[in-house]
Amino acid sequence: MNLIRTLISGISILILSVSAPAQNFYPPLPKMAPADLKEDIRILKKVLEANHPSLYWYTSKDSIDYYFEETLASITDSLNEVEYKNKLSKLIATIHCGHTTVRFSKAYGKIANRYRFPQFPLALKAWDDSLVVLGSAYNNDSIFKRGTIITAINGRSPVQILDTLYQYISTDGYINNHKSQVISGNFPGWYKTILGDDDSVYVIKYLDSVGQEKVASIKAYRPVVDTVQRKVSNTAPTLTRREIRKLRLLNKRSMLIDTLNNTAFIRLTTFSGGRLRTFFRRSFKTLNQLSIDNLVIDLRENGGGNVGNSIDLTRYLINKPFKVGDSIVAFSRRLQYSRYIKPSFIYWLAMNFGGKKMEDGKIHYRRYEQHYFKPASKHHYDGQLYLIQGGYTFSAATMFISQLQGQSNVKVLGEESGGGYYGNSAMHIPKITLPNSGLIVSLPLYRLVMDKDRPKGRGIIPDIEIKPSSKAIREGYDIKLSEVRRIIRGN
Numbered sequence: 001m002n003l004i005r006t007l008i009s010g011i012s013i014l015i016l017s018v019s020a021p022a023q024n025f026y027p028p029l030p031k032m033a034p035a036d037l038k039e040d041i042r043i044l045k046k047v048l049e050a051n052h053p054s055l056y057w058y059t060s061k062d063s064i065d066y067y068f069e070e071t072l073a074s075i076t077d078s079l080n081e082v083e084y085k086n087k088l089s090k091l092i093a094t095i096h097c098g099h100t101t102v103r104f105s106k107a108y109g110k111i112a113n114r115y116r117f118p119q120f121p122l123a124l125k126a127w128d129d130s131l132v133v134l135g136s137a138y139n140n141d142s143i144f145k146r147g148t149i150i151t152a153i154n155g156r157s158p159v160q161i162l163d164t165l166y167q168y169i170s171t172d173g174y175i176n177n178h179k180s181q182v183i184s185g186n187f188p189g190w191y192k193t194i195l196g197d198d199d200s201v202y203v204i205k206y207l208d209s210v211g212q213e214k215v216a217s218i219k220a221y222r223p224v225v226d227t228v229q230r231k232v233s234n235t236a237p238t239l240t241r242r243e244i245r246k247l248r249l250l251n252k253r254s255m256l257i258d259t260l261n262n263t264a265f266i267r268l269t270t271f272s273g274g275r276l277r278t279f280f281r282r283s284f285k286t287l288n289q290l291s292i293d294n295l296v297i298d299l300r301e302n303g304g305g306n307v308g309n310s311i312d313l314t315r316y317l318i319n320k321p322f323k324v325g326d327s328i329v330a331f332s333r334r335l336q337y338s339r340y341i342k343p344s345f346i347y348w349l350a351m352n353f354g355g356k357k358m359e360d361g362k363i364h365y366r367r368y369e370q371h372y373f374k375p376a377s378k379h380h381y382d383g384q385l386y387l388i389q390g391g392y393t394f395s396a397a398t399m400f401i402s403q404l405q406g407q408s409n410v411k412v413l414g415e416e417s418g419g420g421y422y423g424n425s426a427m428h429i430p431k432i433t434l435p436n437s438g439l440i441v442s443l444p445l446y447r448l449v450m451d452k453d454r455p456k457g458r459g460i461i462p463d464i465e466i467k468p469s470s471k472a473i474r475e476g477y478d479i480k481l482s483e484v485r486r487i488i489r490g491n
Contacts, residue, residue: 029080036436037075037084041068043340044088044441047432048095050336053329053447054425058096058173058457067094081108082115082193084437089168092441098172098394098419099426105438118197118220122204124150124187125468126180127415131158131187132470133206137221144206144218147474151213152205156195165190171418172394173457178418181391188221249274255283263294263488265481268313271396272305277312284316284379294488296386300414300480304395307427311373314403316381317410321372322403325450328365328427330355340432347430347445365427365446384491385410386484389462394419395426401460402450411487414466414480417459423449 045068048055055064071091079087081104089102104112121137122144131150153161162180169179183190201217208214239247252274256265264287287295304310307324314322333351338344355363387401389412398419404410427446434441464483472479 029082031078031080032084032437033078034075037079038072040434040436040439041072041075041088041091043337044432044434047337047340047443050334051330051332051341051443051445052095052097052100052425053331053445054097055095057425057447059094064094067091081105081437081439085439086168086193088439088441089170093168093170096171096173097425097444098170098175098178099424099429099442099444101170101442103440103442105440107438117222118192118200120153120188120191120202121218121221122150122188124184125473126158126162126183126187127177127468128180129157129159129162130468130470131161132468132473134184134473136218137188138218141218143216144204145474146476147470149207149470150204151207153191154203161191161195165194168194172420172424172459173422175391175416175418175420175459177391177416177459178394179391181418252276253279255279255286257286257290257292259290261294261485261488262292263296263485264292266295266297267301268297268299268397269301270303270305271307271309271313271400276306276309280309280313280316281379284376284381287381287383288379293383294386294491295381295383296388296481296484296488298388298481299393299397299401300388300390301392302394302397303392304397304399304419304426307368307396307399310396310400314400315373315376316379317385317404318375319382319407319409321374323370323372324368324399325423325448326369326452327449328368328446330363330365330446333357333363340435341430341443342433343430347428350428351445368448382409384488386487387412388480388484389414389417389460390480391415391418393417393460395424398424398460399448399450402454405460405463411464412460412462413464413484414462415468416461419459420456421458421460422451422454422456423447 068091071087074087085102085104092100092102123134123136125132125134133144133146133148133150135146136144150158152158162183165183166176166179169182171178197220200220202220203215203217205213205215252268252270253276254267257263258265266283311324330351333348333355335341335344335348338348341347351363354365356366358364385404385407387404387410389397389401393401394417398417398421401412401417402421405412425444425447427444427448429442429444432441432443433439464487466480466483469479472482
């Protein structure tokens, strides 16, 4: 996700992707019978027990059983889909697997837009115990300007707010930095769906320009409805299909070269699509032709993707042979509850032809366990390498950085990664569709341990930590890129 999109102009309807306690929706959402909702939970538990490779990796079986029973007992009346998803998301978060998440049904996605407003009017950046204004829905807001530090909202401190929101977000192990980044992506939506939207006015404590705490009120935001349906002239140029495709590619990957400082900057937001192998080949050919001494790869928005592309990029940069992981295992290749798993047949084929049952009774992805990939012999890059990461850096992006951290010419900068340093559960991820509610739960099929000797439960800790800054937000500069440039100039 582009960090720029966290501004209020890019507020999306988070109600599609998060969970919350009961809310007052108008028009009212249809209710679902308690018996049907409980049946869905029991089905979900059976599917997870049969095929989730890390159901008890961070949470004991006794505890998982307790959380499921507790959720079942809490359903004493009919619920609408939002209320029900709230319960499931909080339940699934106890597994501590960032690839196991809950989504609304397809039917709900078609009507969710009508429940978007009113909402909290400020886009906020969250980290640690801090909330800082990124933008306001009101253009002429003279109080809550960009960079303003928030100390309380309706009597709740930032710590109280974030601790509450964190309970509804799945993450690898105990990586709160991933949760804070996700919340920063759409704070108004998270606030609305979890803490409620009954308040027409928010009372906010904040620090003014000289650091004194002040109090001000701000109305909930509702867009102005154009009742007369005025025609708005569109002066934006019409893009060709080729231009649209080019923009889509640039959104996934791009490279800029600063010849004055002999430095290249690659922004990589995914390891899927984007003709990445061609992009990597051409980029490293250019870097070698120009004898570029410094390479910065920005992976702060990279949530992962195709492992093959991650391997391909690693080969251009690593100085020794490497393998994907110490173990990549599934506990069963049989999809016992295939009628709830989509698409089941494709993943059944992948499990049966890509995995091998070993003496321990588990299904092993042997190629990634055994095969050592060699550094690229052509266009290999040997200059200084700076990798920027953050809470959105996840899955295959975490795998990529973890292979390179510690190499003599590599520095990892930024914040703790969102993906686990020890390992994760992913590789193949079909969807469970619950029959009564239609809610969708992602189901990773393989557990990947990248290195059994690494600490478990946290992300990659950067060599040089660079935290967000209210000053940088207020003045509008990228603190992490600024620090990387300073280091390069110093060297």
